[in-house]
């Protein structure tokens with residue numbers, strides 16, 4: 001995937017490209033002449049358009065070689081315009097939700113610390129439930145102090 005190989009493109013003998021193509025073994029003819037270049041011989045900054053296949057959907061698209069090189073350097077793969085947009089949208093939402101989750105957790109912590117002086121709201125909830133259950137098992141009522149009085153009364157009777 002990525003760059004379609006083998007592939008040749010039409011280039012021109014001009015500017016800095018002249019020394020580059022000569023260094024790659026091409027025979028210089030005349031300034032402004034066209035030459036056929038293997039895409040792998042293009043310079044990294046070349047704006048010549050090349051055919052690439054998307055690594056995600058497989059669709060082929062024509063992009064400037066320098067942009068293809070940039071994408072590979074940045075992401076390690078090539079994605080067409082449509083897939084790039086979809087990936088960007090997905091990443092933005094993932095980042096957003098990550099931040100939101102962090103914020104929510106932080107708020108929960110703070111509220112909990114204010115109310116109970118503890119970091120974990122589950123700890124408090126768990127403690128409350130256990131206390132309630134123990135109370136119910138022992139005395140059949142939800143409120144510990146409601147039973148205390150009755151217990152005392154029983155004791156005085158005995």
Ligand SMILES: [Zn+2]
Nearest residue numbers: 054057080083
């Ligand atoms: Zn694609």
